[in-house]
Amino acid sequence: MSLQYPFADLPSSGQRFKVADGVYWLRFPLPFALDHINLWLLEDTGGWTVVDTGLGIRPSQSIWKGVLAEQLDGKPLTRVIVTHYHPDHLGLAGWLEQETGAQVWISRGEWVLANDICDSPERDTIERIRTFLGRHGLGGDDLDKVAGKGNGFRRVVQPLPANPCFLAAGDALTINGQRWAVHVGCGHSPEHLCLYREEDHLLISGDQVLPTISSNLNVRASDPDMDPVTDFVNSLEALRDNLPDDTLVLPAHGLPFRGLRERVDALVHHHEEQLDRVQAACLQHPQSAFDMLPVLFNRKLDVQQLMFAMGESIAHLNCLMLQGRVARREVDGVWRFSA
Template sequence: MSLHYPHAQPPAAGELTEVAPGVFWLRMPLPFQLDHINLWLLRDGDGWVIVDTGFPDDAVRETWSRIIDSLDGPVTRLIVTHFHPDHLGLATWLMEKTGAPLLMTSGEFLTAHVVWHEVAGHGARFMVDQFRQHGLDAEHLAKFEKRGSGYRKAVPALPDYYQRIKAGDVVTVDGKKWQIIIGHGHAPEHMALYCAELDVVISGDMLLPRISTNVSVFAATPDADALGWYLTSLDEMARLIPEKTLVLPSHGLPFYGVQPRVADLHAHHEERLRALENSCDEAPKSAAELLDVLFQRALDTHQTMFAMGEAIAHLNYLEQAGRMSRVTDTDGVIRFLRLQQ
């Protein structure tokens, strides 16, 4: 079964498209190579629920202001799937503008704060040390040191209060129940929302139709099997969500086909894992030395950050699956060698 896309085109900037009864799709720009994010408005009786916020720039604020002014009722709640800037970046501003409370998981709310304040193993200085251990060259490391915390620049302010959402919770919107599904690997406690009555799942970044979401290992958890967590989370979504369900992703077009997409993502990552194994067949190599294997294109500084995190995630997975061994050479760099079966 291939994916089916019920909408050939996204909404125009600032416009709403109803994709299911009471569920509206809007799209906002992003200042990256991935140049957009999908956001969602849910009818809630006489009011509205916003799911995810967009990136904090003036054009997005102006678009939100027009949309909110055009609504026929107040915004009653703001739900944020995870802590990344394109999802959380305007949360404080929207809360102040609408008076709506914020709903998040604790893992995402607290991670946002430690990343913003650069404590507990999060932040540029910890990342630079991590990437140095994994063989990144001095030129790239100097760029990361000079840039500092990109997160604080992309999230100008963070909320101090929130309503906690947990795995297995149900959020009722307009009398309809949305089941909370927690995913790991892309973010610590990423929230997806599934409504069986509407046959709709808001998947956030966990399940995208054409690209694989970034899966990274962070300095605070250097031995994490982030890729294993991500693949297990996908399998849980495939088990819980029927094939007839419309998937509303944060990037790309809404689609049908949870199970085939999950199968494609498993195959994609296994192909990358085998390529890494083959590259480490005769001599151990570091994550930095393997970037060209995983990403066969030029990478700017921003993309290198994600690429390093993803390379480490794949190598940790292979080590913990017993497919590679880890060695630390005399230069202090961590390298990986294929284990012969």
């Protein structure tokens, strides 16, 4: 079965769009190649819950002011749930907490990482990224540009929420008398929250499952040997095996869709293919993560995409290394992998 998209029309900017009983879609613009994020408004008895918040920039705040004034039927925003630490999701959580008094909820793993990134001095961050990506073969102008982005994170997530509460796998929330089970995924981020409404099979999937693009898998300089590919695939398979196939998936990017099993299988297959491709390329002679970019991506990359692409390349090499399919050796300060 191919994916089905029950809502072909997009919500207009700043307008809520009903997708299920008490569940509304908001679409906020993003100033990147990925040009929007979906937020999900959930109607509760005494107010509203929102899942994810948008990037911490002025234009998103203006849209939010309109939403708070006109889209909530005069009821307050009482709860903000952040699926993961990435700035388009976490960005305005602290600001919404200040503006509305809403309680922010996040997972502990995402919260710890967001604080680590914000607390680390800009110069250290830049230096660490430079050393790490340099060792993986990125050099010259490209390295300067990517490392120069440094701690841009901090600028688009301030203020962080002052007083968040924590959600973990197996927890559940009652919203408007209905139970939402908390599922946690890994690979795209450390402890990514997904919310599943059991009664009518709705999954707010954040970036864990997206309909048309594959979520970025990144290896952090602070944890250079991590294997997000295996973590991501295992998390996807757990969602596929635990939730019914008629689940309506509400993703953070792209359109709501049905066909969870189909989509998970395609994503798992995509990563298997990428692993095979990288392993094959490492057969002829030793290759760095940078050498693998044209093998993995057949398009031109801007600075942000180059950063994501390096993460993705290192992630697949780490996975192959842990599976014993490639070995790593340092040659002239650069890690090279051979099959």
